[in-house]
Amino acid sequence: MSNSSSLNEFLLLAFADTWELQLLHFSLFLGIYLAALLGNGLIITAVACDHHLHTPMYFFLLNLSVLDLGTISTTVPKSMANSLWDTRAISYSGCAAQVFSFFFLISAEYYLLTVMAYDRYVAICRPLHYGTLMGSRACVRMAAAAWGSGFLKAVLHTGNTFSLPLCQGNTVDQFFCEVPQILKLSCSESYLREIGLLVVSGCLSFGCFIFIVVSYVQIFTAVLRIPSEQGQHKAFSMCLPHLAVVCLFVTTGLLAYLRPASISSAALNLVVAVLYAVVPPAMNPVIYSMRNKELKEALKKLVQLLLV
Secondary structure, eight states, X not given: OOSGGGOOEEEOOOSOSSHXXXXXXXXXXXXXXXXXXXXXXXXXXXXXXXXXXXXXHHHHHHHHHHHHHHHHHHHHHHHHHHHHTTOOEEEHHHHHHHHHHHHHHHHHHHHHHHHHHHHHHHHHHOGGGHHHHTOHHHHHHHHHHHHHHHHHHHHHHHHHHTTSOBOSOSBOSSSSOOHHHXXXXXXXXXXXXXXXXXXXXXXHHHHHHHHHHHHHHHHHHHHHTOSSHHHHHHHHHHHHHHHHHHHHHHHHHHHHHSSOGGGOOHHHHHHHHHHHHTHHXXXXXXXXXXXXXXXXXHHHHHHHHHHO
């Protein structure tokens, strides 16, 4: 294939080459997908319907659940359909849409997690100023900034990636389309501009990571100064779910993109991709509901209403 204009479709990496294993893959992904839909859907509904949860923390959690639903819906349904119909193909436009959607949602989620760290910092370290710094308008602006920044990054990276000439075939070494795998199909030295954009994005992401780390250093310092054990427990209950989600997001992302090339293989690529693209959206609702009494009560009331 001489260039990208002659490409009509891409071939994605298959999880299995026998019908039985493909059916197993479909069943596992279906279970994970339904669990993610149920968990995130319940959180969105509970936060939207329960006025006790109309606070900045739960407003950001609602946004996180929406992003998680979008992220897992970008990759999993297509992979399930391919296994069910015994195909590996995805159209050129479908691949571009998948790259854009995944980059947009995953970037917006990371920026939102950074905003949520700031929310926890203000709540613990500057409680007297919380109402001023985290008013409704400020929260909407910060959430909009996270979504907008993710959208801008996705437009830049998707447009730049798919403007490159592709001359290394059409086989993508992943179960969904993503920028690094498309770059492997580009012609020699033609991808340097996109590599430059990725470096800039990486620096911005590293800056967000440093902000989160510094925020939590100050949060834990403040919590340990609380004289009562009950006060410390309440503060930790507010912060630990978010910290766990950040750790899951960052560690799986680092494992996916910064592991040495010497330990890379098709099977390992699939496992790692599932860990960072499929597992977090399904696990985040569980993590947030485990130690949060308010959310547990709201979810309990919602389930009871649904069962009546």
